[in-house]
Every structure is written in C-alpha cells, then in structure tokens.
Amino acid sequence: MKKKYLFKVIDLSVLALVVVLMFLYLFRVLGFSDNTHSKAVFQQLYDLPENIVDVAWLGPSSVQEYIIPSQIYEYTGITVYPLALGSVPFDSTELLIKEMEKTQDPKVYLIDIRDLAFSSLSDPSIRRVTDNMAMSENRTAMIDQLTSDWQEFLPVSKFNKLDYYFSFPKYHSRWQELEKADFVDDDEVYLGYWIGKEVRVFDKDEVLARMDAEEVEIPAENLVFLNRFLDFCDSFGKRVVFTHTPHCLDEEKFGQYNLIMRLIRERGYEVWDMNESVDEIGLDYQTDFQGPLHTNVWGSKKVTDYVSRCLVNFFHLPNHRGDPEYADYEEYVTRFNRALDEYELTQITDFETYLEKLVSMKEGCNIYIATYGIQGYGLSNQHASTLKQLGLNQVDALTQPEYRSYAAIISDGNVLHEKLGEGTSDTVIETYVDNTKVSLSSANWKGFYGCSIRLGVTERSQKENGFNIVVTDKETGEIIDTVAFDTKDEACTCIRFVTFEN
Amino acid sequence: MTITSLNFFIFLILCVTVYYILPKSFQWVELLLFSLVFYYFAATPLTFGYVALSSFMAWGVTNGMERDRKKGAKASDMKAWKILMVISFIINICLWFRLKGRAFLSSTLWGINQIFPSVKTVELPEIVAALGMSYYTLQIISYTLDCYWENAKPQKNPLKLLLFSCFFPQMITGPISRYDQLQSLYEKHSCSYKNLAHGVQRILWGLFKKIVIAEKCGVIVDAIWADFTLYRGAYIWIAFLLYPIQLYSDFSGCMDIVIGVAELFDIKLVENFKNPFFSQTSQEFWQRWHITLGTWAKDYILYPVLKSKGLQSLNKKLKQKCGKKAAKIITTALGMAVLWFVLGVWHGAFKHIIGVSLWYWIILMLEDIFKPYSEKINKKFGFKTDEFGWKFFRAARTYLTYSFGIVFFRAKDVPQAFRFLKELFLSFTKSRWNPWVLFDGSILNLGITYKELNVIFIAILALLAVGVLREKYGYARNWLDTQPVLFRRTIYLALLFAVVILGAYGPGYQSSAFIYGQF
Amino acid sequence: MTREEVYERLNQVVREVLDDEDIELHDETVADDVEGWDSFEHINIIVAVEEEFGFKFPMGKTIKMKNVGEMVDLILESGK
Structure with missing residues (x-):
C-alpha cells in the first residue's frame, strides 16, 4: 500500500516539475x-x-x-x-x-x-x-x-x-x-x-x-x-x-x-x-x-x-x-x-568593388555565379583578374565579346565547380552543397530562360543579364546578398530588384 | 472579484486547503464562511441581507409547518402555515421585482405605452440587488414547496439552510439545485486526488470556453451589433449564427468552472447543459439548455398549473365539445403559456417576453400540433429519419430557431431586435448583398485577427469533439480516463497552455462579466 | 385490491389517455419507455388515475414518482 502511495507522489512530483519547466520556458518566449x-x-x-x-x-x-x-x-x-x-x-x-x-x-x-x-x-x-x-x-x-x-x-x-x-x-x-x-x-x-x-x-x-x-x-x-x-x-x-x-x-x-x-x-x-x-x-x-x-x-x-x-x-x-x-x-x-561586411556587400553597386569585397570575405560564404547573355563588352581584364583571386580560372574567355554560358560555385573560399559552356551551349550544374540541393543554369543567348540559381526549390538569382551572384552564409544558409551586374556594357549596371526574406 | 480573476483562484486555493486540513465536522461551517467572504468581495456586502431574509423566512415557515404536522395539528392551523408560506413567496417575488425586475417593469410599461399611449412609463430608482437573486430565490421556493409537499424534511439548523441558499459557486449563474441534491453540503468529505484533479480539469475546460471562445466570439458579435447599418448583409448572418455559440460557451463555461469549483470541495452540483445543439427538436432543446431552470419550471409551475382544478375542469368541458385531441392541445397551450410567461419574466425584461416566451410558446405548440402529421409524411415519402443527415438537418433547424429567439436576448430592447431581424431578412436584397466580405478579409476589421479566427474555429471543433464524447460516454472525461496516461496528460496540458496563452486576460483586456450573471 | 388488479385498471386508463391499445405497464416501466408519455400526458394520466381510483396523489408525489411501480405502491397505500 505504501509503495503505491510513494509511486503516486513521485509521479505527481515529476508531472509538477515538467509543468513548471514548461511554464518557465513559456515566460521566456512570450x-x-x-x-x-x-x-x-x-x-x-x-x-x-x-x-x-x-x-x-x-x-x-x-x-x-x-x-x-x-x-x-x-x-x-x-x-x-x-x-x-x-x-x-x-x-x-x-x-x-x-x-x-x-x-x-x-x-x-x-x-x-x-x-x-x-x-x-x-x-x-x-x-x-x-x-x-x-x-x-x-x-x-x-x-x-x-x-x-x-x-x-x-x-x-x-x-x-x-x-x-x-x-x-x-x-x-x-x-x-x-x-x-x-x-x-x-x-x-x-x-x-x-x-x-x-x-x-x-x-x-x-x-x-x-x-x-x-x-x-x-x-x-x-x-x-x-x-x-x-x-x-x-x-x-x-x-x-x-x-x-x-x-x-x-x-x-x-x-x-x-x-x-x-x-x-x-x-x-x-x-x-x-x-x-x-x-x-x-x-x-x-x-x-x-x-x-x-x-x-x-x-x-x-x-x-x-x-x-x-x-x-x-x-x-x-x-x-x-x-x-x-x-x-x-x-x-x-x-x-x-555582420558589417555582409551589410556593406549589399550596399555596393560597383562591380569591381563588389568583387574585391567578395575576395576579402570569401571564407564562411557560399558564392553562386551564373551568367546570361554576352559578358564581354563590360567584363574587363581587371574584373577577370579579381575573379581569379576567388579561384576562378576559366573567366578569361568571358572577356571576349561573344556569348558564353558560365556557372560556378565557391564554398568557403574553395571553388567546388566551374563550368564554361562549349561554344554556344548552355551550362548546368546540379549538385549538393552543405546538404542542400543547388541547381545553377546559365543560358547562351539562344536560351530564353536566362539563368537560374536555385537553392533547394527556391529561385534566388535576379535572373538578369550579365553576372548573377548569390552569396549565402555557409553555416546558416541565410541569403546575404543576391545581385546582378549587367556586363553587357561598360557601365556594369547593378541590379537588385528582387529581395529575399530569409 | 469575478470567478475568472486571479484573486478568486487565490481565494479558492486557500479555501480548499483550509477545508481539508480542519476537522471534517466543521466543513459545512467553513463552506458557509467561504460563501460569506466570497459574497463580501464579489457583491455589495449589505445586500446579503436579502439572501438571509429569504433563507430565514423559509426556515421559519417550513420548520413551523413540520412541528405542527408532527403534533397532529388541525387543518385550520395548517392552512395558516400555508398562507404564511404564500406570503413568504410574495415577499420574495416582490423583492425580486423591485430589485431585479425593475427593468422588466419599466420596459413592460413602455410596451403597454406603445399600444395605450395614455399609460405612463415610470422609471423606478435603482436599488442594488443581491448577487444571484434570480437563482437563489427559485432555490428557496423549491425548498419550501418540497417541504410543504412532504418530499423533503425541513432543515432544522437555520445556518445550514443559509448555506444551501448562498453556497458560493452557485451565486453567479446557478445551477438551481433542489434541497435533496445538495445534502452533501452537510456531509463529511475527505481529500482525494481524484476530486481535486477532476475539479481542476473541469475548471480548465470552463475557462477555455469562457476566455478563449466566448470572449473572442464576443468581439465579433459586439462589433456587428454595435452598428448594423454599417455591418449588413453577410455580417448580420455572422452575428446571427455566432451568438448562440458565444452564449453557450459563456454560460456553460461558467457552469463548468462552478461545477469544477464545487468538485474541489467534493460537492456534486447538478448539470445545467447537455449538448443543447445536438437537440432534434425545440422541446428537446429546453431539456438540454439551462436544464435546472427548465426542470424547476416544469415541477413547480407547469405541473401545479396543469393539475389545477381550473384547468382540469376546462379540459373536461373541451373534451366534450371539441374532442380529446383539441382539448389536449388547448389545455397544454394554456399551461405552456403560463410556464413561458414566467420564464420570460424571470429573464427580467419585456423583450424576453417576446423573444423567449412568445417565440418558444409558438414554436413548441407548433411542434406538438404537427408531430403526428410530420410522422405520417415521413412514413409516406420514406424519408430516412434514422440517418445522420436527417438528424443533422433537425439539429440545424433547432439551432436556427434558437438563434432567432435570442436576437431578443442580445438586443437592448424590442425595437432594436426587430431592426436586426429586418436586416437579417433584407440581407438578400440587392443593396445589402455582400457575400464577398467573407473572403476578402473585411472580417478582420471587426477587431479580430486572422490567427484568432483560426483559434475560434479550432476551438469550436474541440467543443464538437467533447460534445460527441459526452453523448457517447456521459462525460468526455470518462473516455479520457480510459486512454493511456501520457495521452491524457498531454490533452490536459494542452488545455492548460491553451487557456494561459490564448485566453483573453491581462492588462488591456476588460474581463467581461458572465452574460448570465446579470440574473 | 391486489397488485394485479391495480395493473389491470391502470393499463386500461393509460391506454385510453394515450390512445394506444398495445401499452403494457410493469413495475420498472418509466415514462421514457412508453411512446407518447411526455410531461403533459403525465399530468393527464395522473388525473385520470386519480379519477379511476377515487383519490388524489399528493402534489409532491406527482413530480417524484420514479417509475410505474412507485405509482402502484401509492395507489395501494391509499387503500381504495
């Protein structure tokens, strides 16, 4: 008889404790x-x-x-x-x-x-x-x-x-x-x-x-x-x-x-x-x-x-x-x-400055690049050499005034993938980065779907002419920036029409 | 101090602790003391005098009667006691009319004034009434009559009878208990985990209904009723259909709290609701809604009236003239008229005579008259009357009937009620037709958020689930008790957190009084 | 008067009031068991029984009868 009583007391005490802990958490959250x-x-x-x-x-x-x-x-x-x-x-x-x-x-x-x-x-x-x-x-x-x-x-x-x-x-x-x-x-x-x-x-x-x-x-x-x-x-x-x-x-x-x-x-x-x-x-x-x-x-x-x-x-x-x-x-x-670097990145509108910033903060980021249309009129040798500092080696071809498709993934400062389209063909990269499925596609001028940087199932790029860049935090996957620089001409207009809420 | 306030819960915890610590023979005294303390904080203290007056009058009359009966007194003496009893009733009723029925008097005079403009309307100055006057008055009258009819033995101890009259959980919205149902007030009670757990669970469920469902529905309904020249068409229908749910959650939620509180003291109070919206007919509805008022009226008004010499002789005459069926219908109609009139008056305003008395008198008579015919039609056309669909249709019809009647309950007077009903019927006309407001987010202008609407919806589903379990198992709790303990506890914890997180309380909320607390 | 005799007369009364020749009452029968025996018919039955057996049920008992058996007990008690 006593055992049953004791068991009941322990049972209720545990219940009371659980309820109290739940309430403490509730007070903290609300x-x-x-x-x-x-x-x-x-x-x-x-x-x-x-x-x-x-x-x-x-x-x-x-x-x-x-x-x-x-x-x-x-x-x-x-x-x-x-x-x-x-x-x-x-x-x-x-x-x-x-x-x-x-x-x-x-x-x-x-x-x-x-x-x-x-x-x-x-x-x-x-x-x-x-x-x-x-x-x-x-x-x-x-x-x-x-x-x-x-x-x-x-x-x-x-x-x-x-x-x-x-x-x-x-x-x-x-x-x-x-x-x-x-x-x-x-x-x-x-x-x-x-x-x-x-x-x-x-x-x-x-x-x-x-x-x-x-x-x-x-x-x-x-x-x-x-x-x-x-x-x-x-x-x-x-x-x-x-x-x-x-x-x-x-x-x-x-x-x-x-x-x-x-x-x-x-x-x-x-x-x-x-x-x-x-x-x-x-x-x-x-x-x-x-x-x-x-x-x-x-x-x-x-x-x-x-x-x-x-x-x-x-x-x-x-x-x-x-x-x-x-x-x-x-x-x-x-x-x-x-945090300041990440904020500053989102405020840069000059392509060269942007690339230099990327170089300085490439550790801890995933950088996704996909291009669309003709890059060569705007992409200068200076730009190309800065891109090389990110580890991208095939960018020289892009400085030529011709349509080439191109996509690349850089993770934590290391180039995971870099693909330059052969002739007029399109480029696709489908892979997993940090356990997330990513698919990048870059179209030559014939491809009317432009380019795409898809992380998981969501489209993250600006889908504009030129270099589309998406930068995410490697650890949390949060989008730091998504931008496009229209390298069709020298101005390399910066485009950030679409914003993404994390 | 309202029974949903923090102060009340602290008071309750103290009372329960004292109750089980002190010796059992004092428990009824403690209950009386708790009731007095509660009364002091929840009402104007001096008005307790009215409660005491009613209680002591009843004590005097019943004990006097009993003493003389035992001595074998003469019929004339007994008649004297009968007269004293009637006088005590008259005093009680007059007090009630002066204090509580004041609005009724003035609104009735107003009603008469509309027909006979020469009759002057009079505003009597307000005197504060006793808490729960409409409830304890009926309770005391039932005790007195039960003793008179020798269904119960009078309570010798006046203080014990006082406890019966003023037991604090009942002072807000009832239930109206009979004397033999509350004998456990005087018994000895031991503390059991089961009582405490069940009591707490019941209170939680009542709180959920009141401060989660009723309050939130109230926001919508009040907003629409405040201005139904602005909120027309579909809005009127929303208020029309939602108000019964608000009223049910408010009233039955209060009952759950009250019954749960009594359960903490190991006192079983009688149920006042039993899934009223599952009723198939309006007659069944009034056996499931405010049950104790219905049974009180049946036992102490209807039966005495129907059995009275006057009505019986009328019945005989009508049987000879118009046949058995017609005789039955007419006498029933008369008996019901008296019953419903009393119920309407009890609700305290002239508008209730229209919306409660008249409306339901007509509906119930029609149901009664047409019952044999509808049964014949059902048989002839082979309607599937046992199927769920048929029952659902009948329940919906009962629900709509009720919604219609309580328009008068919600309105502040008869003209406003009629204006509302007019808007209801006109809502299909071109100028008011606006079903899109249900879809385009306009409802959010009523002061409720989209998330709160979801909460209401889910809560109503929970109400339904509990209702179904109650129909099947007597109490949803009985079903829960058969489930694994972890599941049971999860449900109760979910209920606890739902009340704590979703409830309408805290600074910024005006804790609204219980709708039935006005009686 | 024996219990059986009471039932014979009682059945007759109830059948007449409720207009149903098939009704058979027993000690455990309650109002819900019988088709048509609702609150209003209850009073009519009470009055008819009072007339048949020549005595009056006390008012209090009218509302307190649990089943037909109790009613029969009261009839037998009245001694007529």
Whole structure:
C-alpha cells in the first residue's frame, strides 16, 4: 500500500516539475519584445565574465545606436559596455549603475544627457528596462522608482504596479507575433549595438548654427531627476562624465541641452559635447544620419573611431587585446565585422568593388555565379583578374565579346565547380552543397530562360543579364546578398530588384 | 472579484486547503464562511441581507409547518402555515421585482405605452440587488414547496439552510439545485486526488470556453451589433449564427468552472447543459439548455398549473365539445403559456417576453400540433429519419430557431431586435448583398485577427469533439480516463497552455462579466 | 385490491389517455419507455388515475414518482 502511495507522489512530483519547466520556458518566449533590441542589451551584459568592463556608458538610443563597443575594443583594447536602451527614463540611471556594479567594476561612467530634454516616462519605456532586467531586488526597486516617478509627474488613470512585477499577463497574447528573437538569442546585436541602415540628408551648416541657441526650459521632472542623480554622483566615488552625442534636432532642443550642460558644469562635472567636434569626427551630414536623433552605421563608425581615440587620451585605460579573459569581446569583434561586411556587400553597386569585397570575405560564404547573355563588352581584364583571386580560372574567355554560358560555385573560399559552356551551349550544374540541393543554369543567348540559381526549390538569382551572384552564409544558409551586374556594357549596371526574406 | 480573476483562484486555493486540513465536522461551517467572504468581495456586502431574509423566512415557515404536522395539528392551523408560506413567496417575488425586475417593469410599461399611449412609463430608482437573486430565490421556493409537499424534511439548523441558499459557486449563474441534491453540503468529505484533479480539469475546460471562445466570439458579435447599418448583409448572418455559440460557451463555461469549483470541495452540483445543439427538436432543446431552470419550471409551475382544478375542469368541458385531441392541445397551450410567461419574466425584461416566451410558446405548440402529421409524411415519402443527415438537418433547424429567439436576448430592447431581424431578412436584397466580405478579409476589421479566427474555429471543433464524447460516454472525461496516461496528460496540458496563452486576460483586456450573471 | 388488479385498471386508463391499445405497464416501466408519455400526458394520466381510483396523489408525489411501480405502491397505500 505504501509503495503505491510513494509511486503516486513521485509521479505527481515529476508531472509538477515538467509543468513548471514548461511554464518557465513559456515566460521566456512570450515576453517583452521590441524593435530596439533592448532584451539583448541586458542579456549580453549578464553573459559577460565578471569585472572586465572598463567603461560603462548609460543613456538612451543616443548611446545605443552610436557606440560600437567591439570596434572600440578592436582599435584600443578598451572594454566599453553601453547599458543603453531606447528612450530610457533618466531616473533609472542610478539603479542601472547599481545593476552594472553587480557584475562589473567600471572605472569610468559616461552618462549621456540626451534624454533630459524629453519627457520619456511611459509604459513602453519603463518596460524596456524592467521587463528585461533579471529578477532581483534591484528590479523591484527599479519598478518602484520608475512607477512612482511616473505617477507623480505624468499620472495615468489605469495603472497597476503588479503588471510590472509579473508581466506575463501582458505579453501572453504575443503568440500571434512571435519571431526568431523570441526563441533564440538576438543575433543582430553586438554588445548592445545594432546596425542602423536608414539614411536621411541634413544641412550641416544649418544644424551647427543651432548650437548657439538660447537656453530653454526642460521638463520639470527631468530637472528633479538630474539634481537627484548629481547628488548621487557626489557620493558615488567613481568618475562620472556626461556626454552629448551629435544630433540634428531643432533649435529648441539645442537650447535645452545648453541649459542642461551649464547646470551640470555648475555642479562641478564635466560634459563631453561631441557636437563641437563633428569636424574632427568627420561626420558627413548627407550620408551619416538616420534621422535627427540617430546616426546610421557609417556615422556610428566615425563617432566610435573618435571616441576610441578620446578614451585613450582622456582616461588612460589599459589595452586588453590578447588577454584570454577578454575573449568575449574578441568574439564580438569578429562577429560585428562579419555582420558589417555582409551589410556593406549589399550596399555596393560597383562591380569591381563588389568583387574585391567578395575576395576579402570569401571564407564562411557560399558564392553562386551564373551568367546570361554576352559578358564581354563590360567584363574587363581587371574584373577577370579579381575573379581569379576567388579561384576562378576559366573567366578569361568571358572577356571576349561573344556569348558564353558560365556557372560556378565557391564554398568557403574553395571553388567546388566551374563550368564554361562549349561554344554556344548552355551550362548546368546540379549538385549538393552543405546538404542542400543547388541547381545553377546559365543560358547562351539562344536560351530564353536566362539563368537560374536555385537553392533547394527556391529561385534566388535576379535572373538578369550579365553576372548573377548569390552569396549565402555557409553555416546558416541565410541569403546575404543576391545581385546582378549587367556586363553587357561598360557601365556594369547593378541590379537588385528582387529581395529575399530569409 | 469575478470567478475568472486571479484573486478568486487565490481565494479558492486557500479555501480548499483550509477545508481539508480542519476537522471534517466543521466543513459545512467553513463552506458557509467561504460563501460569506466570497459574497463580501464579489457583491455589495449589505445586500446579503436579502439572501438571509429569504433563507430565514423559509426556515421559519417550513420548520413551523413540520412541528405542527408532527403534533397532529388541525387543518385550520395548517392552512395558516400555508398562507404564511404564500406570503413568504410574495415577499420574495416582490423583492425580486423591485430589485431585479425593475427593468422588466419599466420596459413592460413602455410596451403597454406603445399600444395605450395614455399609460405612463415610470422609471423606478435603482436599488442594488443581491448577487444571484434570480437563482437563489427559485432555490428557496423549491425548498419550501418540497417541504410543504412532504418530499423533503425541513432543515432544522437555520445556518445550514443559509448555506444551501448562498453556497458560493452557485451565486453567479446557478445551477438551481433542489434541497435533496445538495445534502452533501452537510456531509463529511475527505481529500482525494481524484476530486481535486477532476475539479481542476473541469475548471480548465470552463475557462477555455469562457476566455478563449466566448470572449473572442464576443468581439465579433459586439462589433456587428454595435452598428448594423454599417455591418449588413453577410455580417448580420455572422452575428446571427455566432451568438448562440458565444452564449453557450459563456454560460456553460461558467457552469463548468462552478461545477469544477464545487468538485474541489467534493460537492456534486447538478448539470445545467447537455449538448443543447445536438437537440432534434425545440422541446428537446429546453431539456438540454439551462436544464435546472427548465426542470424547476416544469415541477413547480407547469405541473401545479396543469393539475389545477381550473384547468382540469376546462379540459373536461373541451373534451366534450371539441374532442380529446383539441382539448389536449388547448389545455397544454394554456399551461405552456403560463410556464413561458414566467420564464420570460424571470429573464427580467419585456423583450424576453417576446423573444423567449412568445417565440418558444409558438414554436413548441407548433411542434406538438404537427408531430403526428410530420410522422405520417415521413412514413409516406420514406424519408430516412434514422440517418445522420436527417438528424443533422433537425439539429440545424433547432439551432436556427434558437438563434432567432435570442436576437431578443442580445438586443437592448424590442425595437432594436426587430431592426436586426429586418436586416437579417433584407440581407438578400440587392443593396445589402455582400457575400464577398467573407473572403476578402473585411472580417478582420471587426477587431479580430486572422490567427484568432483560426483559434475560434479550432476551438469550436474541440467543443464538437467533447460534445460527441459526452453523448457517447456521459462525460468526455470518462473516455479520457480510459486512454493511456501520457495521452491524457498531454490533452490536459494542452488545455492548460491553451487557456494561459490564448485566453483573453491581462492588462488591456476588460474581463467581461458572465452574460448570465446579470440574473 | 391486489397488485394485479391495480395493473389491470391502470393499463386500461393509460391506454385510453394515450390512445394506444398495445401499452403494457410493469413495475420498472418509466415514462421514457412508453411512446407518447411526455410531461403533459403525465399530468393527464395522473388525473385520470386519480379519477379511476377515487383519490388524489399528493402534489409532491406527482413530480417524484420514479417509475410505474412507485405509482402502484401509492395507489395501494391509499387503500381504495
């Protein structure tokens, strides 16, 4: 009798355990999600080994979308971690510092002032912080702090603090919008930074003229938060420097920042105003901004470059490159540079530049080439020699002004197949690459089906005249780029009509 | 505190724990205390006075009657008790009318005013009613009558009787139990894994129906009803056909939760639904829908009326004049009229007199009258009446009949109901004909997403499956119990996660009250 | 009066009310077993039985009878 009872207890315990584990997984998947990668900012911080961060940088997207930590590390060996989230309310700074201090011991704290000119206390901006922080006393304190500040200064009618402690009831209906980032770690973020791709044109002189704007009042609550934080800094003990990253906001905003910078300086703290150094940074207002608030990846690279030099000069921080304890940062260097290469590839429109880029990043890629029509009028000897650097040897024939079919597959820098059509015949390659069936076909001028690069069952090429190139990531099979260069004439027009979602 | 809220579940867990830890002889006291606590949080506390009043009146009358009966009292004394009993009924009914039937009074006056404009309409000021007044009032009346007819022994302990009146799972939407069905309230119960497991499973299933199906259907139905000058043609038909499912899921889902809750305490409550949409006739429908109300009305209204001297003498006279068949039809019609009128009034608004009482009175009479003729026709033409197709047709017909009647239930008043029906019939005219909205994604404008539509569809299939299993095995659970344990657990876990993930709850949702909680 | 006698008269009454000469009642018979014995006919049968045997069923018993056997018990109890 006792045995049966014991068995029942074990049975139910196992069941209970299974259910609990399933729920924990459910809470993880059906959680916070947004398009500014806030989850990863905390996650990647927690994943770092302890006490390796030299500089912590707090602020809103004026830090997150500007500073590329892996680049700083690559150039200077200094470890910067931007604990920065879009529209993060300023009154969270002190507790975020506390969160940072749990696992890291930065010598310098940089605090960006961007958010002080905005009234950013709201449900989404609070949740970006509280839903992504690890469960801890600090999180509870953060919820209490942010919600009480919120209700004090910008009260809303429907408010229940419990929803912030346990946020699953809010997100359970996200089952309708689940995406990759909910299930696996966000791979588009590199120590908080993610690649910004938009471009918006600004008039540099007009923007810089606003720098002399007269001081303008900031939202009352931000004044309170600023003073509160400065009081905290007085007794903090570590070096705190305020920053002002470059932007193209309107005159009123510049006026507000002038006020803020003066107030901070009056309290005896430094403000590093990068708007004064845009020439030194080399920012191009035609290409480097996504909008008035953010630089894109080109602008961020320049700002990061400048920041790297300044960090070395201002703060005398050690160079950790080569130190095995800092391997995490080393890995992000590789990952980010690869991601940047892949993005840059998709932006190139010049054939020669494209080929050179391919040569530099051929490891880790599969490159599929199929041609259609006459290549020779546009394909120069220069192009041919660069193609040879990829390992393709039969390309000389293509520089002749005659119709030849041609297809090739290069995997991880090694040429797997290269076929030049005999005379006017078509070329077909059907094979398996990394366990995927691929079929390439290239038609001579008679063949009206043009060319085709089929991976699996899906057509991936642009199906245009000239060189059709498809580049995929070798490990994941994801399409990095698909492009065609019309080598029928010297212009070698770049064609990317068709885009593929992975 | 509604019974789908987190607070209620915490309350429930605490209650169940206390219930099985403390000595068994106190269990009924605990149930009473739980009911009082529940009442405090779920309703306006002072209105409990009405419940207590009804309960103590019944206690007094029944025990007084019994005492005198035992002593061998004179007929005149017994008559006095009978009068007191009737007075207690009148008090109960008047209270009900003043508190709950207020809308009914004013809407009836409005109805009369339409015909006789000289009759003034009156708005009585609202007084908050007791929770579940329509349910416990009937329950108390049934107890009193059962004692009067000596079908049951009166409860000597007034607090125990109070528990019968206010047992908290029943306070929202019933069921309306008889006194002899709830004797287990006073018995001793031991904790068993089976009861707890079954209770939890039942609650889960009820939650699934309420917050997954009913809420989501409600979004569609409410959107269309909000503006059926905008949503015409095919939309009207969507609302028309979907509302019974919403109502069923809401009401029977609540019943499942309530029965599951009682099961946690090892109390068996009687079923209120038995696959109503499988009914072949409307008469069968009312034996499967809101069963306890139907049986209450049959036992305490219909039978006394049919057996009354008045109706019996009328029957005799009619038999002589018009023959047996006609006599039966007329007397039945009269009895039914009284029954349906009471049911319509119970539902609390004048529109229900039209949509519930009048409509079903006509339908059931027609069914009764035409039954012999349709049987003859079926035989003559050799229709395959035993086949599934025939049964499906009859069930569909019953369903449509019900959809028609509850238009009045859903509408806020009679004119709106008629406007809806007008739109329904006109939907085939040129200006409203729009079947393409079913295909071109317009439905997504109603506030529901394409994925949620899929969920509704699959959930309705699940409802069907469970219904079929219930027809065959008594309870779908019985069939599940015969299946391998891994399969069983997979099903229940799937149900749990369906409720947790798909349910309509959390900030951003207004947890809507149970539709039948208004009674 | 014996049980058989009761059944003889009872069968007659029910056959007349339901207009069906083939009806045979037994102790275990319930309303569902008999064609046409629905809620309304139940009352008519009750009234007809009351007339035949010359006594009145208590109202409470009308709704509580489980099967024909119980009805016969009540008839015998009434002593007429």
